[in-house]
Amino acid sequence: xxxxxxxxxxxxxxxxxxxxxxxxxxxxxxxxxxxxxxxxxxxxxxxxxxxxxxxxxxxxxxxxxxxxxxxxxxxxxxxxxxxxxxxxxxxxxxxxxxxxxxxxxxxxxxxxxxxxxxxxxxxxxxxxxxxxxxxxxxxxxxxxxxxxxxxxxxxxxxxxxxxxxxxxxxxxxxxxxxxxxxxxxxxxxxxxxxxxxxxxxxxxxxxxxxxxxxxxxxxxxxxxxxxxxxxxxxxxxxxxxxxxxxxxxxxxxxxxxxxxxxxxxxxxxxxxxxxxxxxxxxxxxxxxxxxxxxxxxxxxxxxxxxxxxxxxxxxxxxxx
Numbered sequence: 001x002x003x004x005x006x007x008x009x010x011x012x013x014x015x016x017x018x019x020x021x022x023x024x025x026x027x028x029x030x031x032x033x034x035x036x037x038x039x040x041x042x043x044x045x046x047x048x049x050x051x052x053x054x055x056x057x058x059x060x061x062x063x064x065x066x067x068x069x070x071x072x073x074x075x076x077x078x079x080x081x082x083x084x085x086x087x088x089x090x091x092x093x094x095x096x097x098x099x100x101x102x103x104x105x106x107x108x109x110x111x112x113x114x115x116x117x118x119x120x121x122x123x124x125x126x127x128x129x130x131x132x133x134x135x136x137x138x139x140x141x142x143x144x145x146x147x148x149x150x151x152x153x154x155x156x157x158x159x160x161x162x163x164x165x166x167x168x169x170x171x172x173x174x175x176x177x178x179x180x181x182x183x184x185x186x187x188x189x190x191x192x193x194x195x196x197x198x199x200x201x202x203x204x205x206x207x208x209x210x211x212x213x214x215x216x217x218x219x220x221x222x223x224x225x226x227x228x229x230x231x232x233x234x235x236x237x238x239x240x241x242x243x244x245x246x247x248x249x250x251x252x253x254x255x256x257x258x259x260x261x262x263x264x265x266x267x268x269x270x271x272x273x274x275x276x277x278x279x280x281x282x283x284x285x286x287x288x289x290x291x292x293x294x295x296x297x298x299x300x301x302x303x304x305x306x307x308x309x310x311x312x313x314x315x316x317x318x319x320x
Contacts, residue, residue, distance in 0.1 A: 035062065035153075036173035037147055037175060038062075038171050038173050040061050040108070043055075046223055047141070047179055048184055048222075049136070049181050050132065052120065052121045052125070055121075056117075056179045057116060059115075060117060064149060067112060069150075071150070072148045073099050074100040074147055075146040076096075076145055077144040078119075078127050078143055079091075079141070080130060083140060084136045084139060124179075135181055137243070140181065141178075141179040142176065155175070156175045157176045162254065162272070167239075167251070180223070182243050185222070185242050187222075189286075191225065194214050195213055196208060196212055196213070196316070197211050197315065198314075198315050199316050200313055202311055203311045204257060207274070213320065214227040214229065219239055221241075223241050224239060224240070224250075225241070225242065229256070237253075243280075245283060248276050250276075252275060252299065252302065258271050259305045272297055272303055273299050274296060274313075275300065276296070277295055277296055289318070291317055292315065292317070295312075297312075
């Protein structure tokens with residue numbers, strides 16, 4: 001499925017950004033302007049199992065062609081995803097959690113509407129009609145944001161391009177967030193220098209390039225880990241989380257390659273995005289000596305006009 005790039009935004013959005021981030025004035029398929037909900041910062045991105053006081057918290061900023069003046073409302077929806085094989089599924093449909101208005105937003109450093117979204121484990125349980133006893137480690141809550149403008153346009157993950165949605169570019173505006181329910185691990189686990197090996201190549205070869213050493217470090221939340229590969233404008237940050245007995249790749253991260261030129265409307269800043277495989281790699285949370293990441297290239301059709309989707313790739317990391 002191809003996504004539609006949604007934006008022409010004024011150049012004030014590109015303060016202190018690199019050449020890739022400057023490629024933000026894109027015109028595609030019958031859409032002459034749009035808006036984003038840029039993720040400024042993750043304060044915490046997961047829930048601790050059996051801790052109803054756990055808080056999911058992010059800072060976001062609304063950007064539109066009128067520098068925030070088109071903001072009408074933001075609808076926040078929540079879904080519970082039951083990933084526990086045993087028993088009857090208690091997954092829910094999408095439920096309206098709240099509707100934010102301009103009055104709920106403060107002003108960011110760029111004089112744009114900004115807000116911190118804080119939701120506790122208990123609040124999302126209440127919203128979905130569940131009890132904590134019905135949830136297990138590896139289950140997830142999903143938040144979906146619909147940005148509604150005063151001119152009648154609505155933007156979300158379904159009508160946004162990889163340039164906007166990718167979580168490591170300038171915009172970082174996926175409009176959707178997965179909250180994993182995790183068992184906390186110690187900060188020294190799954191960190192350090194690792195030998196990377198591709199064990200199932202992506203469509204164009206090893207997803208993270210040839211075998212080499214990577215340094216894995218702690219991420220924005222307790223169980224998140226990350227590493228970098230590439231250089232210059234092709235430098236890429238890859239993030240994953242240790243979720244009980246699984247290593248789960250974060251959705252909508254970009255790879256270093258693109259298929260610019262395959263389509264007349266191709267955005268030179270667009271990149272193929274990756275996301276978790278349906279069945280993530282099984283790991284031992286107490287043994288970080290060797291583990292794998294299983295993910296999909298061109299996740300959910302974000303293929304940067306490469307004409308492929310959900311192509312599986314697998315890599316292995318061995319601690320040195």
